[in-house]
Each structure stands twice: as structure tokens, then as C-alpha cells.
Amino acid sequence: MSQTNPFGDGFLTTTMDAITNWARANALWPMPMGLSCCAIEMMAMAGPKYDVSRFGSEVFRMSPRQSDLMIVAGTVTYKMSHVVKKIWDQMPDPKWCIAMGACSSSGGMFRSYPVVQGIDQFIPVDVYVPGCPPRPDAVIHALMEIQEKIKNQRYSFRDAILTEEGLAKLDKLADAEKERMSIKA
Numbered sequence: 001m002s003q004t005n006p007f008g009d010g011f012l013t014t015t016m017d018a019i020t021n022w023a024r025a026n027a028l029w030p031m032p033m034g035l036s037c038c039a040i041e042m043m044a045m046a047g048p049k050y051d052v053s054r055f056g057s058e059v060f061r062m063s064p065r066q067s068d069l070m071i072v073a074g075t076v077t078y079k080m081s082h083v084v085k086k087i088w089d090q091m092p093d094p095k096w097c098i099a100m101g102a103c104s105s106s107g108g109m110f111r112s113y114p115v116v117q118g119i120d121q122f123i124p125v126d127v128y129v130p131g132c133p134p135r136p137d138a139v140i141h142a143l144m145e146i147q148e149k150i151k152n153q154r155y156s157f158r159d160a161i162l163t164e165e166g167l168a169k170l171d172k173l174a175d176a177e178k179e180r181m182s183i184k185a
Helices: 016-025 038-045 078-090 102-106 136-151 156-161 164-184
Strands: 030-034 069-073 096-100 127-129
Touching (some): 016 156, 030 038, 030 078, 038 069, 038 096, 069 078, 069 136, 127 136
Parallel strands (some): 096 127
16 A cells, blocks of 8 residues: 655755754753742743743753853842853853843842843843743743744854854955956946
8 A cells, every 4th residue: 555645755945044043943942040030930931831842942051052042030230240241151152142021121120239220231132021020921932032033044054154264255255256247347
């Protein structure tokens, strides 16, 4: 008895960027920076009720070198900001950041000298999650926003395989090609 394949011969056509972005978006490994009460909600997000593993992010890495998504949950003081920045710098590129809660987004209710009024003062933030503390489903929504951002990136495959020298060489070749085309015209 033979089976018929509804997809024909099994060919798939796509771009390398689409495959790279799909793999990156569906395998985000968070680096949890649970600094205060928002960390409890971040832990609940990873639990069985909300099941963040549906999105490929159940692997919370405590090593920055294995993470590509930093979730800063809670109040960041100036003393702690140096540690957060150091961990951010240790994460490999490409990397993304979620500011979880009012305190990490804007300093929250703490308008005092030791509290940083938003982590975007020292690291780039991709998605802000409002709330004090935000619910786990809001954090999952932020994770989905990051996934959409990753899926819509351009030149991700080229950037993944080329070094800085390779990119400079490509830019130089592109400039030479433009000059050659302008001379012909």
C-alpha cells in the first residue's frame, strides 16, 4: 500500500534569514535578573500554569554566555547597575532585553537617589512590561513581542556568519560595485 504525500516531493523554499530568525525566535534562552518582587512573577511564568516552554524559553540560563534574552525584573540600584551592565556585556550577540515591571522600566515608586530611573539608561531595552508586579501572562506577551521582532530582522544570516572584517570587505565590494555602475551610467 503506497502513501501519497500531500506536499509533493518534500521541497521547501525559503531564505536563510527566515530559517535563522525562526531558529532564534523559537529558542530564546533567558538570563533572569530577578532583583526584587517581580522575580516571583518571572518564576511563575516558567511554572506549569503558564508554561513558557511552549515558546522555547523554558531554559533559564544562569550563565550570561549561554543566554540571549535578559529579563530584568525589579528595582535596579546604581550599585547593582554595574553588575547588570557587566552581565549584559558578557552575553553573546545578538541579544535582547525585557524590562519587567515599573521599577526596571522607570524606577517605579522609588524616586530616590540610589534607584536607577529605568534600565534603559545603561542597556538597550527591547520590550517594556508594565505593572507592579506584572502578571506572568504579560511577560509571556513581551516574549512573543521579542519573537516577532526577531522574525522580522533582516540580514540575520549574513551577520551570523561574517566577522567584522568580513562585513567591512563586503561593504568595500558593494561600494566598488556602486562606483563601477555610476561610471557606466
